Amino acid sequence: MASMMNSMEFVSLVVPPKERLVGRMWWFAIQEDKILIQQESAATTVPLLNDFAELALPILRRHYLGRLGRRHCFTVEVPKGSSPPAGMRFECLRQIYGQLNETLYSVAGRALQIVDWDRTHQFCGRCGTKTRTHMTERAKECPQCGLLHFPRLAPAIIVLIQRGREVLLARARRFETPMYSTLAGFVEPGETLEEAVMREVKEESGITVKEIRYFGSQPWPFPHSLMVGFTANYANGEITVSDGENVDVRWFTADSLPELPGKLSIARKLIDWFVERQAESLSTLSGNSSR
Numbered sequence: 001m002a003s004m005m006n007s008m009e010f011v012s013l014v015v016p017p018k019e020r021l022v023g024r025m026w027w028f029a030i031q032e033d034k035i036l037i038q039q040e041s042a043a044t045t046v047p048l049l050n051d052f053a054e055l056a057l058p059i060l061r062r063h064y065l066g067r068l069g070r071r072h073c074f075t076v077e078v079p080k081g082s083s084p085p086a087g088m089r090f091e092c093l094r095q096i097y098g099q100l101n102e103t104l105y106s107v108a109g110r111a112l113q114i115v116d117w118d119r120t121h122q123f124c125g126r127c128g129t130k131t132r133t134h135m136t137e138r139a140k141e142c143p144q145c146g147l148l149h150f151p152r153l154a155p156a157i158i159v160l161i162q163r164g165r166e167v168l169l170a171r172a173r174r175f176e177t178p179m180y181s182t183l184a185g186f187v188e189p190g191e192t193l194e195e196a197v198m199r200e201v202k203e204e205s206g207i208t209v210k211e212i213r214y215f216g217s218q219p220w221p222f223p224h225s226l227m228v229g230f231t232a233n234y235a236n237g238e239i240t241v242s243d244g245e246n247v248d249v250r251w252f253t254a255d256s257l258p259e260l261p262g263k264l265s266i267a268r269k270l271i272d273w274f275v276e277r278q279a280e281s282l283s284t285l286s287g288n289s290s291r
């Protein structure tokens, strides 16, 4: 098992090799927004099979994804209503975060997005003709007008705002629990990422920010976002909650944080980063003082 995990580097490919594929392959089977997983004693994994036909499940579409180590990876879409084979189940990707190995989890996210894109691009958006899958690129091609439809990615910014020792967090209307998170929103056509940060913060909280810095990014396949994370500092303005997305926006200190999003999200990574930095600056302070 250890040697297999060491060789789990993923290489994204569109066209499978010409020779007949042999050996067991990873099958990322998607049903609506769920993925087929297998429970092997304590471990959660995706099916590793010579051929998906072994499961006797119908499929609607199939894409080659590439190689994970030396194993080939495919994604298939299973029609709604098909029951999973014994010992397997369909699960939302969000629910199995932390259970599935990290590399498998990230390939599963790709699979989910590719299946969703294929399913929603069956007809040309310009002339309505039935599209076909491009032979060498990850694209759906219109045989009538030639328009190519690539997998859809919606970039969204997410930003952690600091004011001295405080962090700005919002409780969104859509949250089911009294959870607070960092501000986030989709990038609009024509905007830079920094402009999107400025606009979203202004719309959602009424304040303006400065010193916007890139933090990191995260694919968010629910269904096709790319979260681009930033940190920023408070510049001026008073908090006003008016755009209807949030029910509350306020400043918190690291030792009085509310309920936070789960470890999966970049929002949580941003908040954890803030908490760590606060702890570091505190320890520096106490190290320098006589207390």
Ligand SMILES: [Zn+2]
Binding pocket: 124, 125, 126, 127, 128, 129, 142, 143, 144, 145, 146, 147
């Ligand atoms: Zn067309």
